[in-house]
Amino acid sequence: MFTVDIMSRVPVYEQLVGQVERFILKGILKENDQIPSVRSLSTTLSVNPNTIQKAISELDRRGIVYSVPGRGCFVKPGAKESLMEKVRERLPELTALLKELVFAGVAREEILELVDRAFEKGGAK
Amino acid sequence: MFTVDIMSRVPVYEQLVGQVERFILKGILKENDQIPSVRSLSTTLSVNPNTIQKAISELDRRGIVYSVPGRGCFVKPGAKESLMEKVRERLPELTALLKELVFAGVAREEILELVDRAFEKGGAK
Amino acid sequence: MFTVDIMSRVPVYEQLVGQVERFILKGILKENDQIPSVRSLSTTLSVNPNTIQKAISELDRRGIVYSVPGRGCFVKPGAKESLMEKVRERLPELTALLKELVFAGVAREEILELVDRAFEKGGAK
């Protein structure tokens, strides 16, 4: 289920945070579903427990997850909605990226096709 | 002309590299134009000379500028075209971002409007 | 009667201990009243029996309840008085909290009003 790319420049714990968030957005992880334990993730991913723990803490901090010492870590009710809100806040990023691409002379048709593809993929999921 | 945001988590030298590249793309810096000297940038921006030097070296490495010992640093002919090429390579980023936004339920119309605006702005420039 | 908030970071067993103590202070639980059994609490609250047992043991240790093997667990005579004593020991907490609020510029009137309200509520109970 989870994977990490040790060679990537983005920190392992951020990769994990991102994956959990994506899994929740895609509906693979639902409210109150349990996240695999620190120790199990640590062994299956060959990543230090501390790094896993850091990812969990970050998710907790963001209100995506709640952890119950002694029982485990679970998806917080409402996490999906809150994540959808947060992704919407990245629309300015899209604006900036589009502006740069336009500067570079990328054709309108080319971009519109990518938009179409994104919606196809999204719809098919 | 140049600015740095010390509070930002993106390294100062990367901010500078990015600005030079954007100035070239926008035509503010043209072929053989001189880049301000390390010393002047260092004082006006209150940034360590080493950091400025690192940005220049990076630009040199990328083939965006050329340095003439004792005279300064200049925009390399063809830099703009080469940068436009590199921006095109960021199309996958657009795909990824679009996918995320679609997941979050952003409407097609909303995105299309942003695309339109980007082209208006680009055309007006 | 009893409730637990699994999302809270305060341990479940402490939540239970606190509730029993508060019920005794409020007079809802009186001397020699029986505490619900481990099994019944365990099922109604969906909490591990071990956790209930730990709360009971803690109450026992504090001299708030006494257990009669085979019959159950009861409020110890004098428990209320002993609890009132212990609450008095939290006056330093009040001092510390007040100090922080004063630092933050909370007005004297605002605090005095809260004190008044606390006494109104307490008297009305």
Place this chain on the structure above:
Amino acid sequence: MFTVDIMSRVPVYEQLVGQVERFILKGILKENDQIPSVRSLSTTLSVNPNTIQKAISELDRRGIVYSVPGRGCFVKPGAKESLMEKVRERLPELTALLKELVFAGVAREEILELVDRAFEKGGAK
């Protein structure tokens, strides 16, 4: 300047976070003042660098502090005001504590005297 109580139940990193926040509230640390480095705090307090780092990260996350890799960690402009706001949000705690003390039969006069003292101390500072 900083101290930690290794015997306390409250985590060392939280103690540090609290101290920095209090220093800012008291005006001992001002905007853009530098926080002692991770390494120096680590040696003077005999605390592992990781623990110090955790405290810094938490302060960063709370928007109290900004850290510039390679330069150090500084008090964020506006931190004091933001902290004062956050302390105000603890007024409900005061209400709850007062309620408990009233239950325990603490006299109104006793509480009012503590309030007075808090304002004397605050004013004298």
Place this chain on the structure above:
DNA sequence: GTGGTCTAGACCACT
């Protein structure tokens, strides 16, 4: 078994 905290020490990028 679980998560939370901490120590010890390493490596990296940035200034």
Place this chain on the structure above:
DNA sequence: GTGGTCTAGACCACG
């Protein structure tokens, strides 16, 4: 020099 990340392994409280 600085902060940021990571590994390795320990201890604790909780369930």
